[in-house]
Amino acid sequence: MQTLNLRSNHDLRDEIKAYWSIRAETFDSQPGHEIFSEDExxxxxxxxxxxxxxxxxxxxxxxxxxxxxxxxxxxDLGYRVTGMDWAEPMLERARAKAKARGRSIRFLMGDAENTMEPDGAYDVIINRHLVWTLVDPLAAFKEWHRLLKPGGKLLVIDGDFVNPTLVAKIASKISALLARVGGRNARPQNGPGAALAETHRSILSRVYFSDGARAEAVADLLKAAGFSSVVIDTDMSTIHRTQRKNFDFLKGLERAAQHRYAICASK
Structure with missing residues (x-):
């Protein structure tokens, strides 16, 4: 079990919040975040x-x-939805999107690790690409368990973005080589994009799952938090196939080869 420094954790959480506040501006323009086809x-x-x-x-x-x-x-599936985020720029865009679609989705500013919501308030809790950012995942999972009604379900959608598979490594290296041959950099070397990339790497190196959020490790913590019937689903192939048209071939291959998963658990 990793030991955590409380003071540095507080600082890290502030950095994470600031990072996603900045990312809000371009979040919906990026494949893998927004949905770009009805097939997806x-x-x-x-x-x-x-x-x-x-x-x-x-x-x-x-x-x-x-x-x-x-x-x-x-x-779309008929749930009465509350969306919670702690980055106000994200929530501004979320509210605008719901208004444009004419949908009655409730949005709250809040901390996923300490929601301040009442016990047993929800039938379902879901999150996508949140778990890898958590400072104290066990505490967060206990909080989510508290929020669920008896028989309620949690669905975690996440991945290991630290340890690439062999296929992902090869695809990434070929992509970088082609970029150099073509006279362009595979990644920005300076400017706002480079600063954000460096911030992302810095955050990733200091969160609880700094060694990679493997599905089995997440599942074990969910069980420790009181969840039962924990099921790991690594079949994301249909989603990856529909997203592929939005990436070049090598980027699509690299993404599909990553350890991505959904974990469903019950209270």
Whole structure:
């Protein structure tokens, strides 16, 4: 078990909040964040239906909702959705998106590790690409367990973004080589993009899952937090296939080869 320095954790959490506040401006322009086709939307719906009951007005909480991409997927399936994020720029875009679609999604500013929501308030809790950023995942998982009604379900969608597979390594190296041959840099060397990339690397090196958020490690912590019927689903192939048209071949290959997963757990 990793030991945590409380003072540095407080500083790190502030950095994480600031980072996502800046990222809000371009978040929806990036494949893998926003949904760019109806085929991709259908693939996400299929994943949710594979693990969750039909919405039927049940209460769902989308933690670290960002610009509300997943909130709208839940809304499509009939859930009564609350989206929570601690970055106000993300929430501004989330509210605007819901208004444009004419959807009644409730949005709250809040901390996913300490939501301040009442006990047993939700039938479903979901989050996408949140767990790898957590400072104290066990405490967060206990908080989510508290928020669920008996029989409620948690769905975590995340991945290990630290340890690339061999295929991902090869694809990344070929992509960088082609970029150099073509006279361009694979990654920005200076400017705002480079600063954000460096901030991302710095944050990733200091969070709890700095060695990579492997599905089995996340599942073990969910069980320690009181969850049962913990199921790991690594079949994200349909989603990756529908996203591929938005990436070049090598980037699509690299992404599909990553250790990405959904974990469903019950209270």
């Amino acid at each position: 939307r259908a693939a996400w719906h299929a994943l949710l239906r594979r693990h969750l009951d039909e919405g039927a007005g049940h209460a769902a909480l989308d933690l670290a909702c960002g610009t509300a991409v997943v909130s709208h997927l839940l809304d």
